[in-house]
Amino acid sequence: MNDGGKGAEPAARSKRADARRNEETLLDAAASVFVASGVEAPVRDIAAKAGVGVGTIYRHFPTRADLIIAVYRHQVEACAEAGPALLESSETPYAALTQWIDLFVDFLVTKHGLAAVLQSDNSGFDTLHSYFIDRLQPVGTQLLEAAAAAGEIRPGLEAYELMRGVGNLCIGADHDPRYDARRLVALLIAGLRQPR
Amino acid sequence: MNDGGKGAEPAARSKRADARRNEETLLDAAASVFVASGVEAPVRDIAAKAGVGVGTIYRHFPTRADLIIAVYRHQVEACAEAGPALLESSETPYAALTQWIDLFVDFLVTKHGLAAVLQSDNSGFDTLHSYFIDRLQPVGTQLLEAAAAAGEIRPGLEAYELMRGVGNLCIGADHDPRYDARRLVALLIAGLRQPR
DNA sequence: AAAGATACGGAACGTCGTTCCGCTTGGCAA
DNA sequence: TTGCCAAGCGGAACGACGTTCCGTATCTTT
Known part of the structure; x- marks a missing residue:
């Protein structure tokens, strides 16, 4: 220890x-x-x-994925730590959730091809995927549960699924001006709102 | 000619x-x-x-992508043709849109790795991407415009963006029981609804 | 200063998509 | 039927990739 x-x-x-x-x-x-x-x-x-x-x-670095992890570790860490902080500083859990997702999207979109490699089923990159999930999923769960408890979103969506969805939406967001991942992620989050 | x-x-x-x-x-x-x-x-x-x-x-087949296109050409064609048909047979344009997207998602999700390769920036696969876009984007545009004209969805989303978003959400939907692309696509489409 | 442990460079391996080329074969004219 | 030759074929070969291996160089300790 x-x-x-x-x-x-x-x-x-x-x-x-x-x-x-x-x-x-x-x-x-x-x-x-x-x-x-x-x-x-x-x-x-x-x-x-x-x-x-x-x-x-x-x-x-035993594999390419480990090098990538090492390079981005601090930023992933920062993103993870921003979750609880946002939950405290925001008006509502939903606001915290959207801001946190924005942070995550900003991170992914500014790293060429990271989102793609994150979901790649090429052997070797699963450790990269796992690292992101291990570190960020609990934070996502916390935010989702808070927002659900507040009745702001429809419950029943796992953080894992949300994060993968958001990650997927960020693929190829660079090098294509016609595709704005942020807009689509915003739609996805909007779809989460409780129809009330 | x-x-x-x-x-x-x-x-x-x-x-x-x-x-x-x-x-x-x-x-x-x-x-x-x-x-x-x-x-x-x-x-x-x-x-x-x-x-x-x-x-x-x-x-x-001059390249791998051409072979893939040839294999799936008929199904893509069928999907494209289903668009206008749905628009006629459905209650509302929005219903037609969701059903058409369902068709598209079903198609992508049942072809291992097709969604991934579709967005891959590896050289050579852009012809695959182009083929899908060329064939399906006009249909998407038609459905989106009909739904927007009916006031069912918020306007301003390009078909290109929608299709890429949906395609992205389908990546890795196989070989991961924790990830259900259909649910996320449904959320995305729900987010499109006019908040009215 | 010498020895042993540690780390280094880059050749080599296996896999991939793709290209190249010598050989085979189907279709046609005689 | 025979013979010719363009069209087509198989698979070795190429270049790029991630990764492994090992002889050599360098650090550290005595």
Whole structure:
């Protein structure tokens, strides 16, 4: 119950100094490549940008998905923590829910291809999917239940389903000006309202 | 303005008999492999199932996407034609719209991975995307405009956006019992209703 | 300074979609 | 019927991908 360190935090103590440095470099390089070419950018591109060999990437991140998780961990964390905060600061649970979803959508839409890879059934990316679900679903459940308890939305929708739906709607939202994920997500949430 | 034949219909006249036979075999094999392993099944699997070499596939279908189009062309056609029919047979345009969307969703959800590949930004699949849009968007527009004219839905949503949204919601709807695309699509359409 | 552990680079592997090319075969003219 | 040749075929080969492997280089400890 001490360090844990089951994954992608920058660096647990007791690694070689150069290794720690490389991990940092790698995260920066990955982040910048993701911005430039999307999350689906080839591993070799990231290695090149960081000036290391591909083997080095895999030493630090067992799979591409783990690298992606590591890059976005802080933002996912922030999104998760924003949930309860919104619930306190908002007029009604429904307002908190919509704002939280907006946050989530903003996050997804600004990361090229992240939403797509999130739902990809390609083996390997299920750990990415799981990470997002594990971290965000409880928050979604809390908001949904609060809004349902307040009678603002029709009950019976699982947070899992909502989050996947929202995630799906964000796919391809970049590189297509004719498609505005935000508008559709807004419709979806509007459909949740209690017809009262 | 005579035959046209720009593509994937079973066989234009004046091809060798064995070629025509192979094309048929290929379509059957592809259809059955798609059912068994999804649309993303490797080309080699389809070739094997059909008992031909991969070269033969590419002689008949310039790209994987064209093969997929050819396999599903009839069903897409049927869906497109169902639009105006529903508009006539239904009580209201909104009812026609929801039923048509149901048809579309049923189609997508029962074809493993088709929805995913439809939105994939992998090069080559844009022709698949285009085909669906070209064929179905006008129908969607007609239904949307009818419903809007009847004052049943809030106006201002483009058919393109709706269809992409619905398509996106169908991604991964198979192989995940916790995710029911139909429910979410229903919410989306419910959100379209005029708040009146 | 030497040894051992740790990390590195990048060649190599298996899979994918797609292309290429030497061989086979169906259809036609003689 | 025979022979010719365009049309068609099979599958090796290519380039890109994610991932693995291992000989070498570097850090750290004594």
